[in-house]
Amino acid sequence: MTASFGFKLKATDGRARLGEIETPRGRIRTPAFMPVGTAGTVKAMLPESVAATGADIVLGNTYHLMLRPGAERVARLGGLHAFMNWRRPILTDSGGFQVMSLAGLRKLTEKGVTFKSHIDGARFELTPERSMEIQRLLGSDIVMCFDECPALPADTAEVARAMRLSMRWAERSRAAFGEPTGPALFGIQQGGLDRDLRAESAERLREIGFEGYAVGGLAVGEGQAAMFGVLDYAPQMLPADKPRYLMGVGKPDDIVGAVKRGIDMMDCVLPTRSGRTGQAFTRRGVVNLKNARHADDPRPLDAGCACPACRGYSRAYLHHVLRAGEMISGMLLTWHNLQYYQDLMAEMCAAIAAGRFEAFEAGFHETRAAGDIAPT
Amino acid sequence: MTASFGFKLKATDGRARLGEIETPRGRIRTPAFMPVGTAGTVKAMLPESVAATGADIVLGNTYHLMLRPGAERVARLGGLHAFMNWRRPILTDSGGFQVMSLAGLRKLTEKGVTFKSHIDGARFELTPERSMEIQRLLGSDIVMCFDECPALPADTAEVARAMRLSMRWAERSRAAFGEPTGPALFGIQQGGLDRDLRAESAERLREIGFEGYAVGGLAVGEGQAAMFGVLDYAPQMLPADKPRYLMGVGKPDDIVGAVKRGIDMMDCVLPTRSGRTGQAFTRRGVVNLKNARHADDPRPLDAGCACPACRGYSRAYLHHVLRAGEMISGMLLTWHNLQYYQDLMAEMCAAIAAGRFEAFEAGFHETRAAGDIAPT
Numbered sequence: 001m002t003a004s005f006g007f008k009l010k011a012t013d014g015r016a017r018l019g020e021i022e023t024p025r026g027r028i029r030t031p032a033f034m035p036v037g038t039a040g041t042v043k044a045m046l047p048e049s050v051a052a053t054g055a056d057i058v059l060g061n062t063y064h065l066m067l068r069p070g071a072e073r074v075a076r077l078g079g080l081h082a083f084m085n086w087r088r089p090i091l092t093d094s095g096g097f098q099v100m101s102l103a104g105l106r107k108l109t110e111k112g113v114t115f116k117s118h119i120d121g122a123r124f125e126l127t128p129e130r131s132m133e134i135q136r137l138l139g140s141d142i143v144m145c146f147d148e149c150p151a152l153p154a155d156t157a158e159v160a161r162a163m164r165l166s167m168r169w170a171e172r173s174r175a176a177f178g179e180p181t182g183p184a185l186f187g188i189q190q191g192g193l194d195r196d197l198r199a200e201s202a203e204r205l206r207e208i209g210f211e212g213y214a215v216g217g218l219a220v221g222e223g224q225a226a227m228f229g230v231l232d233y234a235p236q237m238l239p240a241d242k243p244r245y246l247m248g249v250g251k252p253d254d255i256v257g258a259v260k261r262g263i264d265m266m267d268c269v270l271p272t273r274s275g276r277t278g279q280a281f282t283r284r285g286v287v288n289l290k291n292a293r294h295a296d297d298p299r300p301l302d303a304g305c306a307c308p309a310c311r312g313y314s315r316a317y318l319h320h321v322l323r324a325g326e327m328i329s330g331m332l333l334t335w336h337n338l339q340y341y342q343d344l345m346a347e348m349c350a351a352i353a354a355g356r357f358e359a360f361e362a363g364f365h366e367t368r369a370a371g372d373i374a375p376t
Numbered sequence: 377m378t379a380s381f382g383f384k385l386k387a388t389d390g391r392a393r394l395g396e397i398e399t400p401r402g403r404i405r406t407p408a409f410m411p412v413g414t415a416g417t418v419k420a421m422l423p424e425s426v427a428a429t430g431a432d433i434v435l436g437n438t439y440h441l442m443l444r445p446g447a448e449r450v451a452r453l454g455g456l457h458a459f460m461n462w463r464r465p466i467l468t469d470s471g472g473f474q475v476m477s478l479a480g481l482r483k484l485t486e487k488g489v490t491f492k493s494h495i496d497g498a499r500f501e502l503t504p505e506r507s508m509e510i511q512r513l514l515g516s517d518i519v520m521c522f523d524e525c526p527a528l529p530a531d532t533a534e535v536a537r538a539m540r541l542s543m544r545w546a547e548r549s550r551a552a553f554g555e556p557t558g559p560a561l562f563g564i565q566q567g568g569l570d571r572d573l574r575a576e577s578a579e580r581l582r583e584i585g586f587e588g589y590a591v592g593g594l595a596v597g598e599g600q601a602a603m604f605g606v607l608d609y610a611p612q613m614l615p616a617d618k619p620r621y622l623m624g625v626g627k628p629d630d631i632v633g634a635v636k637r638g639i640d641m642m643d644c645v646l647p648t649r650s651g652r653t654g655q656a657f658t659r660r661g662v663v664n665l666k667n668a669r670h671a672d673d674p675r676p677l678d679a680g681c682a683c684p685a686c687r688g689y690s691r692a693y694l695h696h697v698l699r700a701g702e703m704i705s706g707m708l709l710t711w712h713n714l715q716y717y718q719d720l721m722a723e724m725c726a727a728i729a730a731g732r733f734e735a736f737e738a739g740f741h742e743t744r745a746a747g748d749i750a751p752t
Binding site for chain 1: 415416417419420421422423424444445449452453454459460461671672674684688689690692693696697699700702703704706707708
C-alpha cells in the first residue's frame with residue numbers, strides 16, 4: 001500500500017456534497033453508506049453479494065474482533081480483508097462506543113477503559129494506544145479515534161467532561177497512529193446537543209489534524225429533530241476539504257436529512273438487522289413481511305428493485321420462509337435492504353451531481369407518504 | 377409441459393450405471409444426488425447457488441409444504457418451481473415417511489393416515505389420493521407413491537404387513553395419478569431386509585407399472601452392512617430400463633456403495649444439515665470446523681474444492697464464524713458440502729463412462745483413510 005488517502009469534492013448542492021475518497025484499497029463514492037460487518041461478516045451476506053449491491057466499504061468492530069477471534073490472530077492470518085474475503089476498504093470503529101455500553105461491566109479512567117468480555121467474562125483493557133494497535137493489526141483503511149460517547153439525555157457538565165476526555169484521547173490516538181502512510185485516522189467530534197461544546201471539540205480536532213472527521217455522539221436517544229438540529233451546524237464546523245462521517249445513522253430519512261446537511265459517510269446495522277427480522281425498506285416505506293396480508297401476494301416486494309429477493313420471489317414466498325424460520329429469509333431480505341440503501345445513496349449522488357437534491361428529497365418523502373402497495 | 381419423461385442408460389460398469397433422465401423441465405444426469413429443499417428452500421442456499429454446485433434436481437417435502445404454506449396456496453402462486461425460484465426438476469416425496477414418524481400423533485388405517493400438524497396441532501388426512509393431489513398442486517416433476525415405511529428393526533410379519541399395504545396404496549396412487557403426461561410417478565419397493573418380501577414388492581410394482589422405482593425402507597436404522605446386503609439384490613429386481621432411486625441416503629461412502637450396486641438417484645439432508653453445524657465433507661473425510669485446532673489454520677478447508685468456502689476463506693475464518701454463530705458459516709459450509717456431493721457424483725459418472733469404477737472406489741476409500749490434513 002503506497003498510494004495515500006485523499007478526498008476529492010466533486011460537486012455540492014446546497015450543503016449536500018458529492019465526492020470521492022481515494023484509498024490504497026480503492027475509491028469510496030460519497031455520500032456513502034457502509035454496511036456493518038461486526039464480527040468479520042456482514043450478517044447473512046457473502047462479501048461478493050455486499051459488493052454487488054454497490055457498497056464500496058464496510059465497517060468492522062474493534063470490540064467484537066478483539067474479543068473473538070482476537071486482533072493478533074487476525075493479523076497472523078493476513079489481516080481483516082483477507083480473513084473475511086473483502087478486498088475493498090474497511091473502516092474500523094475504535095471499540096469505544098461498545099465498551100461504554102457495557103454499563104456495570106466496565107471501568108473508565110483517564111488512561112482508558114477496563115471491561116469484561118460479554119463472551120467469557122475475560123478482562124480486557126482498551127486505551128487510545130491499544131485501540132490504534134488493534135485497528136492496525138486488523139489492517140483497517142480508516143481508523144477511528146478512541147472516544148467516550150455518552151448516551152443522551154445527559155447534563156451539560158457530563159457531556160463536556162466526556163468531550164474533553166475524548167479530545168485528550170484524540171491527541172493520544174493521533175500520536176499513537178502517527179502520520180498517515182496509507183490508512184487514515186479520523187477524529188470524532190463530541191459535545192452532544194450543545195453548540196458551544198461542538199465548536200470547542202471541532203476546534204481541538206482541527207488543531208490536532210486528521211484525514212477525516214466524524215460527528216459522534218448522535219443517534220444515541222435524542223430523536224431525529226434534535227439530531228438534525230445539531231447537523232444544521234456541526235458538520236460546518238469541520239474542515240470542508242475532508243470527509244465527514246456521521247456514526248451509527250440511520251433510517252432512510254435520517255440518511256437523506258444527514259446528506260442534505262453535508263454528511264459524506266454513514267453506517268448502521270438497521271438494514272442488516274431488520275432484514276433478519278422481516279422488515280424490508282422500500283421506496284414506499286417499511287414493509288413487515290411477517291404480516292399475514294402477504295401470505296397470498298404473488299407480487300414482488302418492490303417491483304422497482306433489482307435485488308435477488310425482488311427479482312426471483314413473491315411476497316408470499318418471503319412471508320412463508322420468514323414464518324418457517326428459514327435462513328433464506330434473512331439472506332434475501334438483508335440483500336434487499338442493503339440494495340435499497342445503496343440505491344438510495346446512488347440516487348442522492350446523481351441528484352447532487354445534477355443540482356436537483358431538493359427535488360429528489362421532495363420525491364423521496366412523497367413516495368414514502370403514499371405507503372406500501374395495497375394488498376391484492 | 378409437453379415433452380415426456382424418459383430414461384436413457386448410457387453406460388454400465390459392473391452394476392454401476394451412467395444415465396440421463398429427461399423431463400419437461402430438463403435433464404437429470406445419473407447417478408444423481410438430490411439436495412433436500414424441505415419447506416421450499418434448500419436451507420442456507422439461494423437456488424442459483426444450488427444450481428452452481430451442479431445439482432440438476434432438488435427434493436421437496438409434501439408433509440412440510442402441505443402444512444405450511446399449503447399445497448393449494450403454492451398452486452395459486454404458480455407451483456413450487458416458481459414459488460421457490462428453482463426452474464429445474466423437482467422430486468416430491470409422498471409425505472408418508474414423515475407422517476409415519478409422528479408416532480403418537482397419527483392414526484393409520486387402510487384408507488390412509490390422519491395426523492396432527494407439528495406446527496399448530498391442526499388435524500390433517502393423507503391418503504394415496506390426497507398425496508397425488510398435493511404433489512400435482514405443487515407441480516412436481518417426479519411424484520412418489522404414498523407408502524408406509526416401518527423403522528428397523530421390525531419383525532417380518534410387521535414388515536410384510538406394511539409392504540402389502542404399501543402395494544395396495546401404490547395401486548391407488550397409480551390410479552389417482554393416471555398416465556404420465558409430463559411428470560412421472562415412481563413406485564416404492566418395501567420389504568425391509570427380507571429378500572422374499574423385496575421380490576414380492578418388486579413384482580407387484582412391475583405389474584402396476586411406473587416411470588421409475590425407488591428402493592424404500594432402508595437407511596432407517598439397519599446400518600450400512602445390512603443396507604448394502606439388501607442393495608446387493610433389491611435393485612436388480614427392478615426394471616433395468618427405468619431409474620432406481622434409493623431414498624434418504626446417505627453418507628458419502630453409502631452413496632458410493634449404492635451407485636456400485638446399481639442405484640441412479642439419492643437424496644439426503646446430511647450435507648445441508650451438517651453444513652449448519654460445522655461438519656464438512658471432504659475427500660479426506662469429515663472435518664469438524666468447530667474444533668479448536670482450526671482456530672489459527674490459514675489453509676483452506678479443501679484445496680482441491682472450487683466452492684466459495686474453499687476459494688475465499690481459511691479454516692480459521694470458518695472456525696471463527698461458526699463459534700460466533702454467524703449465518704455465513706451455515707451458508708459457506710452448506711455450499712461446500714453440496715459441492716462435495718456433486719463433485720463426488722461427477723467423479724462417479726466419469727468413472728463409469730471410462731469403465732474404471734473399481735479403481736475410483738479404491739481411490740475414494742484410500743484418500744479417506746489418509747485422514748484430514750495435519751494441523752499447521
